[in-house]
Amino acid sequence: MSLYRDTGVVLRVQKLGEADRIITLLTRQHGKVRAVAKGVRRTTSRFGARLEPFGHVDVQFYTGRTLDIVTQVETLDAFGVGLVGDYQRYTAACAVLETADRLTAEEGEPVLRLYLLVAGALRALADGERDPSLVLDAFLLRAMAFAGWAPAVVECARCGDPGPHRAFSVQAGGSVCVRCRPAGSASPAADTLTLLGALLHGDWAIAEAVESGARRETSGLVAALLQWHLERQLRSLPLVERRARPTAAAVEETS
Numbered sequence: 208m209s210l211y212r213d214t215g216v217v218l219r220v221q222k223l224g225e226a227d228r229i230i231t232l233l234t235r236q237h238g239k240v241r242a243v244a245k246g247v248r249r250t251t252s253r254f255g256a257r258l259e260p261f262g263h264v265d266v267q268f269y270t271g272r273t274l275d276i277v278t279q280v281e282t283l284d285a286f287g288v289g290l291v292g293d294y295q296r297y298t299a300a301c302a303v304l305e306t307a308d309r310l311t312a313e314e315g316e317p318v319l320r321l322y323l324l325v326a327g328a329l330r331a332l333a334d335g336e337r338d339p340s341l342v343l344d345a346f347l348l349r350a351m352a353f354a355g356w357a358p359a360v361v362e363c364a365r366c367g368d369p370g371p372h373r374a375f376s377v378q379a380g381g382s383v384c385v386r387c388r389p390a391g392s393a394s395p396a397a398d399t400l401t402l403l404g405a406l407l408h409g410d411w412a413i414a415e416a417v418e419s420g421a422r423r424e425t426s427g428l429v430a431a432l433l434q435w436h437l438e439r440q441l442r443s444l445p446l447v448e449r450r451a452r453p454t455a456a457a458v459e460e461t462s
């Protein structure tokens with residue numbers, strides 16, 4: 208019998224049979240873990256309320272043959288309590304969980320940096336002191352940096368020419384100089400590029416001084432960047448399968 212312990216944030220719950228659930232957690236040491244929580248849908252369950260989305264928990268797992276099994280749960284932070292009454296904070300928190308889930312395809316791969324970003328964003332959203340859309344944009348930018356997708360905000364994304372530059376291209380990877388700018392590049396306000404940089408580096412004093420127009424423009428660019436990278440990530444999956452299939456066929460033929 209093999210047991211292990213970890214702290215994590217509940218990303219998702221799915222029904223399993225009559226009384227059980229499959230819980231997807233982003234953990235500190237074990238990356239994304241999917242585990243079975245038995246009996247949690249019964250009203251007498253000790254686990255049930257602790258294993259809801261947004262819950263920050265300390266969990267003991269038993270290593271199962273296919274999925275691991277939750278054997279103990281302690282609540283560290285019930286972030287959901289501070290989120291359910293506020294629609295804007297709640298939807299921002301949902302976007303945090305969904306993005307974290309999509310950025311961690313490989314289960315068991317350590318993702319400490321992303322775990323810390325998720326826990327920090329949920330804490331800030333539940334506390335209610337910062338503008339929820341700024342918290343979300345900061346999370347999305349830093350999560351993209353974790354994935355290797357940080358946009359260039361000062362230097363040119365293509366030639367590295369020190370900026371700041373006026374043009375911004377999602378496809379080119381951020382700020383672009385006059386020589387490199389592709390057709391259809393955006394021309395965001397200088398404040399928007401300042402805000403992108405401040406959110407990327409967690410500089411809240413600068414970020415919160417930026418006016419609402421530049422904040423809206425920043426949210427639009429962040430959403431476009433994330434969508435572009437996630438779609439490219441999804442499109443690359445069929446290519447992997449196509450490459451794998453002839454190899455498998457070749458193995459069959461030669462064996």
Ligand SMILES: [Zn+2]
Binds near residue numbers: 366387388
């Ligand atoms: Zn350039």
